Amino acid sequence: MQTTEKTALPLADLERIIREAAKLMLEADSARMHVEEKSGTANFVTEYDVRVQRTLQAAFSELLPGCGYLAEEEGESENAIGAGYTFIIDPIDGTTNFMLGRRASCISVALLEDSKTVYGAIYDPYADRFYMATAGGGAFCNGQPIHVSDREPLKGVAAIGTAPYYKETLSRPVTEIIYAMLQNFGDIRRVGSAALDLCDVACGVSVAYCEPILSPWDFAAGRLLVEEAGGIVTDMHGAPLPQDKPAGVLAASPKAYETLKKTVDAAMAACK
Ligand code: 2AM
Ligand code: CA
Numbered sequence: 001m002q003t004t005e006k007t008a009l010p011l012a013d014l015e016r017i018i019r020e021a022a023k024l025m026l027e028a029d030s031a032r033m034h035v036e037e038k039s040g041t042a043n044f045v046t047e048y049d050v051r052v053q054r055t056l057q058a059a060f061s062e063l064l065p066g067c068g069y070l071a072e073e074e075g076e077s078e079n080a081i082g083a084g085y086t087f088i089i090d091p092i093d094g095t096t097n098f099m100l101g102r103r104a105s106c107i108s109v110a111l112l113e114d115s116k117t118v119y120g121a122i123y124d125p126y127a128d129r130f131y132m133a134t135a136g137g138g139a140f141c142n143g144q145p146i147h148v149s150d151r152e153p154l155k156g157v158a159a160i161g162t163a164p165y166y167k168e169t170l171s172r173p174v175t176e177i178i179y180a181m182l183q184n185f186g187d188i189r190r191v192g193s194a195a196l197d198l199c200d201v202a203c204g205v206s207v208a209y210c211e212p213i214l215s216p217w218d219f220a221a222g223r224l225l226v227e228e229a230g231g232i233v234t235d236m237h238g239a240p241l242p243q244d245k246p247a248g249v250l251a252a253s254p255k256a257y258e259t260l261k262k263t264v265d266a267a268m269a270a271c272k
Contacts, residue, residue, distance in 0.1 A: 007134050009111070009119055010063055015130060017059040021052050022107050022125035025092060029101065045092070045099050049073045052091035052107060060087055070244060072217045081244050086112040088243075090217035093122075094193025096164075108195040110220035115243070120221030120228075122195045131199045133221075133228035139202050148231040148253035149204035156256060158185040158263075159197045161211025161249075170212050176267035177210060184263045185256075194249070198222025201251045202229035208252035208260040212236060215246050222251070232257040236264060 028048050053073045060067060067085035080086055087109060092098050094105035103126040111119035122131040131146070133139040139146050149156055158181045163170040181188050189206065191197050194214050200206040202225040223233045223241055235241055236248035238261060252260045 007118075007137060009134065011119075011132070011134070013063050014060075014109070014111070014119065014121060015132065017056065017063070018107055018109055018121055018123050019125075019130065020059070021055040021091075022123050024048060024052050024055065025098065025105065025107075025125050028098070045095050046073075048098070049091045049095070053089060056089055056091065056107070056109065057087075070216060072215065081112055081115055083114055086115075088112065088217050088220040090195060090215075093195040093218060094191075097192045102192065104192055104196060106193055106195050106199075108217060108221045110217075110224065112243070117220065117224050117243075120224035122199050122221050122225065124196060124199070129199070131202065131225055133202075133225045135224065135228070137228070139225045139228035141199075141203055146203040146225075146229050148201060148226065148229050149207045150253065150255060151204075151207050153185050153207055153256045153259040155186050156207030157187050157189055157205070158208040158210070158256070158260065159189045159191055159200060159206045160209070161194055161197060161214070162190060163212045166213060173212055173267060173271050176270045177212075177264055180263040180267045180270075181210075184259050194218040195222050198226055198233075198249075198251055201231055201253070202226045204229075204253070207256040208250075210236075210248070210250050210260060210264055212248040213246055214249050216242070216244050219247075219249050223249075226251045230254065234261075236268075 050073050064085045070080040071089040090108040093108050098105040106124045109121045118135045120133045162174050197209045226233050233251045
């Protein structure tokens with residue numbers, strides 16, 4: 001097992017495993033054009049999700065024998081987090097982008113030790129960007145330290161996730177948040193991958209990000225990245241995020257967090 005001086009975690013092995021699994025995502029580019037006639041796009045995505053996840057789990061279990069999993073595909077979801085090592089995995093975050101060939105998807109992996117998040121990695125194979133953070137060790141992109149933005153909210157970009165799977169209940173709140181964001185920030189963006197949205201906050205190209213509902217594998221790694229890059233991450237009410245339950249997410253630089261929170265509060269009040 002390789003180690004670094006600062007942490008006992010096998011950082012180089014973790015990176016190698018995640019980069020290797022992501023090659024499956026790149027392969028899909030050439031396979032995609034034959035999909036529609038064959039088995040349909042939903043099956044295509046599920047097939048790649050499962051393949052990436054199985055590849056990751058096989059390698060992680062060899063690296064850290066006995067580790068547990070909380071994962072989007074086939075993961076144990078009940079009581080998964082406890083003593084020892086637990087991986088929280090999203091094999092492909094940004095599945096709609098993946099399905100459409102939009103090249104804005106990633107692998108997201110968090111590692112918990114005795115219920116504490118000690119490592120987070122998000123790999124974007126299209127841009128070849130490997131974002132990584134360790135608890136107390138800072139956040140990095142391809143080995144370079146990253147930091148949240150120092151921009152004033154009105155001079156920065158805020159990203160929004162539209163919770164498209166909950167249109168009946170959340171379309172209106174999301175629309176109100178977009179309206180309020182446009183008043184309080186320079187402009188808005190909609191990426192389509194929560195994990196990449198969190199990377200954008202961590203490396204300072206977005207000053208803030210909000211999505212009203214996400215699953216733990218969407219935000220587990222990104223939360224650590226943003227915090228280690230000097231940012232703030234909470235649920236929609238300003239409380240700490242849960243580890244194993246769905247939640248809304250607010251993430252921002254210290255300079256933009258209060259503006260984001262006020263923006264979301266105003267939007268929610270406008271819905272009542
Ligand atoms: P996915 O691409 O892995 O499905 C897009 O708005 C973000 O929401 C993506 O990160 C997406 O993850 C996530 N998402 C998709 N379906 C969701 C659901 N049912 N609950 C919570 N988040 C979801
Ligand atoms: Ca996801």
